[in-house]
Amino acid sequence: MKHLHPWDLSRRRMRGALAIILGAVLLAAALPRASHAAESLAQASPYATVTLVADVDSVAPGRSFRIGLRQKLAPHWHSYWKNPGDAGVAPTLTLTLPEGAVASAIAWPGPDAIAVGPVRNFGYENEVVLPVTVTVPRTAAPGDTFSIRANAEWLVCEKKCVPESGAFRLDLPVAPTAAPVGGDVAAAFAATDARTPTPSPWIIEIAEEGADLVLAASGDGLSADRIKSAFFYPVEGGVIDHAAPQRLEIAEGRLRLAIEKAPDFDARASRAGVLAIVDGEGRTRWLETEPAPVAAASTPAPSDSLPLWQAALFAFLGGMILNLMPCVFPVLAIKAASLARLSGGDLREARLSGAFYTFGVLVAFVSLAGVLLAMRAAGGAVGWGFQFQSPTFVAAMSWLLLAIALNLSGVYEIGLGVVGAGQGLAEKPGHVGSFFTGVLAVTVATPCTAPFMGAAIGVALTLPAPLCLALFAAMGLGLAAPFALLAVAPRLARLLPRPGVWMLRLRQAMAFPMYASAAWLVWVLGRQAGDAGVAIGLAGGLLVGFGAWTYGIAQQGAGRGLFSRGLAAAAAVGLVALLPQLGGAQAPHAEAATAAGAEPFTNARLAALRREGRPVFVNLTAAWCITCLVNERMALSTAAVKEAFATRGVAYLKGDWTSHDPEITAFLRSFERDGVPFYAYYPAGAREPVVLPAVLTEAAVVSEVEGSVLN
Known part of the structure; x- marks a missing residue:
């Protein structure tokens, strides 16, 4: 047996120890690790290493702290801002917090402009933290663990783009006072804070000038020696051409940045954004270009809103005054002809006619309230008269009023089967006609807001559904009150003149307010859908006139009745075919009236x-x-x-x-x-x-x- 020299034995033992140490180091490097409690395990790839970090090592009850998605990006790779620019997708972060805790949205750090060939993206290179403020519930007890779960998705790009995602967890101890984090996590938050946009010290305006948007800033500290470059990042797409150069001019006390509009420029898109300013020493600061809307600061507190009884009174008074508003005048024509027919008639019929008219008004008001409530529940922002914002509805109303006018002129007659259009009351005291006249009155009244109604409607749409419906019903009672008064006090009907030839003349005269209203709605259509909308509106009016004329011929028994009715039906089909065309009509460029x-x-x-x-x-x-x-x-x-x-x-x-x-x-x-x-x-x-x-x-x-x- 060979004996080893003590020196050889010592060297072998040393090599063995080194192998154990090296193996432990390699094993530690291969396993995901967290620097401390304030940083989660990492989701790593060749392109990015992403963790969830906190700016504290422990949290306190009722206090706020910050967490953030920390991205360490490989050289030349980048991720994205909330407006990614010409391409890309903004990161998303979904949190699961303990009960009672709340979190803010991401406070996006100021971005950089990253050119990739002919396009320009907005985002981040190297390292960034996307911070979120979390508030701990007061019920949290020292000794508990405050656990945060997060799911995130992000896109990293260089010459190619790679979508990535990860699930993260932070378990922070609850203590009487929060302990700020230190080390590289604190440094990462500090670097992000340096990029956080701050309110602008200058007055900033953004206006259109031809093919450009011009950002103008005025105030102290604006001079060429203090500002070397500037770049505007809009928060929404469709505002500027991201890749186009931004032309900077600086005079003492004034900055002007001209930016080409986007090819698909949307004049209604938000012009809020971030203005990046590079000073003479090469340091960048990011400034918010639009403050919070002033209107919000002027909003009455909920406690200042109208009491329910006062809102109901205002609703009733507003409905009454609505009878006198110009937009209700076409329906007043129908009412005038109807009231004339009541003179000298059965008082029971007068009562029933008023009751059915009131019922029709109430049904229409409550139905409209139901639509508004449904849209509110679905997250829509709607208002009184919202249906007139639809070109399709405006065209249909124009054609309906034209059809009523032609009927009043005697081109054709409407029987009880079609009084749903609201004209039957002018023809005979039919109760179905009275009901639908009330419906039509509400339909054409909605473009107007009578005095008192504005406040009542605003309150109604903030109340629970039953109370909202009750306030709308109060408006309906107000609108129907004058006509319903005839039903309650039928003796008033006796004050009307006796029937005679004048009734026919009155009916024919009342056609002209209808013609005027139909023409006005075609003008509105032009404001909404441009020349194409006017053309469609006029073409529909021509079809209405042709259909009414042929239908009148059929009613008079002249010519072949079946053939004439077929032509009228063909005109109706043509109207239905025209309506979808309004969806593709382009609205004229929005210009503010001067x-x-x-x-x-x-x-x-x-x-x-x-x-x-x-x-x-x-x-x-x-x-x-x-x-x-x-x-x-x-x-x-x-x-x-x-x-x-x-x-x-x-x-x-x-x-x-x-x-x-x-x-x-x-x-x-x-x-x-x-x-x-x-x-x-x-x-x-x-x-x-x-x-x-x-x-x-x-x-x-x-x-x-x-x-x-x-x-």
Whole structure:
């Protein structure tokens, strides 16, 4: 047996120990690891190593802390911001927290512009943390464990793109006081905090100038020696051409950044974003370009909203006054002819006719409330008159009013089988006709918001469904009250003139308000769907006229009745075929009306004007709202109002709600309003806005503007 020298034995033992140590190191490197309790196990790939991190090692009851998705990216690889730019997908983070805990949305760090060939992406390279604030419930007890589960998905790209995902877990001890984290996790949060966008110290406006969007900033510290470059990152796509160069001009106290619009530019997209400024030393800071909407700060607190009894009273009064609004005038024509027929007739028929008319109004109001409640439950933002924002509905209403006008003119007659269009009451005292006349009255009344109705509707849509339906029923009772009064006090019907030839002449004369209303709706259609919409509206009107004429021939027994009825049916089929074409009609470019020096309404422009301390008059209108048009012609476009605005330096903002506009809808909701017209006057400084009545007078506007200055 060979004996080993002690030196050889020692060397063998040393090699064995080294092998054990090396194996342990390799095993430790092969296993996922966490640096400490504040960082989860890693989801690693050749392109990115991702963990969930916290800025504390322990949490405290009732206190907030931050967690974040930490991405360490391989060289030349990148992930994405919330607006990824020309390509890419923003990361998503879904949290499961202990009961009672709440979490904020991701507070996105300022992005970098990353050019990849001809496109430009917005995102992050090297390392970033996407932070979320979590609040611990007060019921958490020291000694417990605060467990967070997270599922995340992200996309990493270089020359190719790789979608990745991971599940993460953090278990943080609950202690009387939170313990801040240290080490590289604290450094990662600090680096992210340095990228967090901050409110701009300058007044920033973004406006259209031809093919460009121009971002203009004014204030102290804006000079060429302090700012070397600037780049604007919009929070939404469809606003700018991401890959186009952004042209910077700086004069003392003013910055101008011209940016090409996106090829599919959407004028209604949010212009909020982040402005990245690089200073003379090469440091970048990110600034928010749009503050929170001012309207939200002016929203009445829930405790200030109308009491239920007052809302019901306002609803009833608003419904009554609706009878006098211009947009209800076509239905007043039907009522006038109907009331004339009641004169000298059976008083029992008068009572029943009034009762059925009232029932029709109530059914229509409650049905409309049901639709609004269903859309509210589905997350939609809707308002009074919302159906007139649909070109299809506007065209159908125009053709319906034209058909009624042709009937009043005697081109054809409607029997009880088709009085559902609302005209049967003008023909005979049929109760089905009375019912549907009430339905038609509500249908054409919705473009108007009578005084008192705006507040009542706003309150109604914030209440539980039964109370909301009750308030809408109160509006219906108000609208039906004058006609229903004849049913309650039939002696009033005896005051009407006796039947005679004048009734035929009245009926024929009442056709002309209908023709005018049909023509007005075609004009509204042009505002919504452009020239193509007008063409479709006129073509439909031609088919209505042809169908009514052939149907009238068939009723008179002249010619071949079956052939004439077939032609009328063919015209009806043509109308149905035209309606889908409106879906593809392009709306004209949205332009704010410039009457009386108005600017387009946006929350951003309102905020900018208020920061300047200027008084602001806000007018929210729609082409289908006759009251709005009357107010503008009689009150807002007069020389006295223009002079008052000019003298007091009042900025005039006008918002067009003819087609659906979520920004205007949200602004209306902030004042508990759901319809137009709507007028608000913001006095100079930080004073609260004043909501003006729905029916304006020149004196009221001038008095408000001049009175606010004196106060």
